Amino acid sequence: MHRRTLLKKLVLAAPAAWIPRVMAGVNWSPLPPAPLATSPFQPTWDSLARYQTPEWYRDAKFGLWAHWGPQCQPERGDWYARGMYQEGSDQYKFHCEKYGHPSKFGFKDVIHEWKAEQWNPDELLALYKKAGAKYFVCLANHHDNFDLYDSSHQPWNSTRLGPQKDLVGGWAKATKKQGLRFGVSVHAAHTWSWLEPSQRADKKGPLAGVPYDGNITAAQGQGTWWQGYDPQALYAQNHPLSENSQDDGMIHRQWNWGNGVTPPSPEYCEKFYKRTIELLDKYEPDVVYFDDTALPLWPVNEAGLRIAAHMYNTNAQRHGGHNEAVVFGKILTPEQRKCMVWDIERGQSNEIEPLPWQTCTCLGQWHYDRRIYDQHGYKSAQTVIHTLIDVVSKNGNLLLSVPMRGNGTIDEQERAIVEGIAAWMQVNGESIYGTRPWKVFGEGPAQENAAALSAQGFNEGKGKPFGAEDIRYVTKGKVLYATALGWPTAGRLLLKSLATGGPHYQGKVKRVELLGAPGKLRFERTQEGLAVALPAQKPNAIAYALKIMSA
CATH class of the missing domain: 2.60.40.1180 (Golgi alpha-mannosidase II)
Known part of the structure; x- marks a missing residue:
């Protein structure tokens, strides 16, 4: 047996705690992705415009979402992996008090704390089916760049670190067991600029000038729990800061890769492409949610176009030539809306849209925030149902996120809300499912x-x-x-x-x-x-x- 093949088999069979040391010194390179499916869709906007939204999705109307990853572990709200590096922010202060200064305890260490020890996807999916969901979406990665599946191209993933479980695989199995359509949400295209605050240092205080861990290297891991792992494969910060990077709000103006953002490298884009293609081929979702303007990395790179074409082509092959795939994108031009399903985050259209669309929203914060639980601040079942009714009347669907604690559970307040949705849907579902606008x-x-x-x-x-x-x-x-x-x-x-x-x-x-x-x-x-x-x-x-x- 070839030496590299033997070493790979040993690594995959080894206990997770051994893997960093087994990998150390090995010329480790991921396996090549499956060949890109090339017909009938090509990776161009003109070709993707032939897309037709499948009837199953138009009939489904309601989906539930587990926007769950290591940023839920601190239970301090959305975008924690970014906020913990913003000096003076609420999350920065919380992080310093709970974990220590981000020069000493960075986001990589938050991942190490996350174990998902009470996660029971079968129980949750049974509840979500009872609530009337016809499709379920799980987080595959967030802007934090941590893959929640068995990823050949990203060693920082949940099968090797943190929970040491294939979370997407577990969600997929439980979803299909309940007879629901399965989906994934992919957010990691933005890590390049989103994690730039990790390159900073405090401007005042006893640790002023001491860099956070955003530029830490693999060589500095000797003797640590992360020995053998390159933090730059996670943080992706080996590049100059974007224009006005010190302005925490600048990320929103640079979301479409303009306004002075440092362009992502070809290597970064290609790695994202390979990771996503592997995700689609391995877990075979019918739904893919991209948290991007149009498609990932567009317009600076065509990776998103290549991924969308591959998704449509392979999905049709699996379904006997009939495309059952749904791909979501945000802030779409009228022409781009023909190529995919338009997603509106935390909002609704004010008219009947000519093409199917979706509202995505959440009971609380996208990542779990304990304060919302303590203050009884979740959306009510009534608010969710009213939103669903309004959206469906305008040719849309609703994708609702139920925030999950780091341990893999939902709290009892959320469970009561989901049960309230279930009670209404069981009686009134006929006025929702399979309907069309008047x-x-x-x-x-x-x-x-x-x-x-x-x-x-x-x-x-x-x-x-x-x-x-x-x-x-x-x-x-x-x-x-x-x-x-x-x-x-x-x-x-x-x-x-x-x-x-x-x-x-x-x-x-x-x-x-x-x-x-x-x-x-x-x-x-x-x-x-x-x-x-x-x-x-x-x-x-x-x-x-x-x-x-x-x-």
Whole structure:
């Protein structure tokens, strides 16, 4: 047997604690990726524009997301691996108090603390299926650059360090066991600039001028727990700082690789490409979420285009020539929206979109924040359901993240919210799944005061709260569903869009039912609208779906 092959077999078979020392001194290079699938999609925007959103996704409407990785271990909120290096910030102060100064205890050491010891994907996926999710997405890597799967191209991964488990593999198995569509979210394209604060040093205090660990080298690992691992494979900071890098808000203006960002090296881009191709080939997701403007590394590199074409081509091969893949991107041009599904982060469109789209949002912070639990600050089941109803009426889906603790669990407040969603969906799901937009998405004062989108979204919660006069419409076959986002005090609901002589509903109303309540309802249709008498008893405390059937 060839020496390198023998050493690789020994490494893969060795206990995890031995691996750094076994690897030390070995000319270790990852295996080449699988050949790029080349037909029928090519890695160009023109070719990707032939994409058609699969019907399964249009019918699914609701997905759940585990945005979970080592940054959840401190339980101090989103972007911890960046914030811990920003002198004076909340996360920096927390980190110094809990772990020590970032020159001595860096993010690599946070990874070492993370064990995910109570993670039970089977139990969570059973709960999420009960809640009505039709697809599930797990984090494959974040901007922290740590792969949460068995990665040949990134030695800093969860099978070798931290939990020493194949987290994506475990999620994939549990998801498919429940019969749900499986997806991954990929964020690591941005590590190059996102982790630049790790190159800094304190400007004041007893350790002023002492560099953080962002530029630490493999040679400095002798005798440490990370001996044999190159920190630059994680931090990717062997490059000059971007323009105005000391401005913590600059990253947002440089997200599309412009405005003075230091260009990522070809080697960095190619490594990202190989890691992602391996992820797609090994775990075979139907859904890929990219946290990028358009596609990863676009427009400075074509890696994202190559990945998208490969995803579509290999997915179609697996599904007998029928493409079932969904790829998400943010801040898309009208032409790019033909190539993939537009994702709006923490926000909603204000109109029926001609192409399917998605809102992604979270019960709390993207990475677990203990303070939200302590302050009972999560979104309620009602808020989630109202968002879902609104989004679906405009041709969209909702992907909801349930924050996870570092140990792999969700807390009891989150569990109660998920159970509340489940209770509503089990009765009212027919007004959600498999529906399509009607001639108008709805009516009411909330839409009249809707907030505009900002950048990739971020307009949720900025408009007028939903109430009983806010109605959302969808259709399924010959049935029209009208869902009220509140219970009218008069016991009578008026649907103005169904007025006689109006432009929207030409047929005759034959029967009206309220999902979750027995029997048919009394109604009267006039030039003011369809007035429906509601029962004395509410069927739930969240939203009320009327099933309207024509003659």
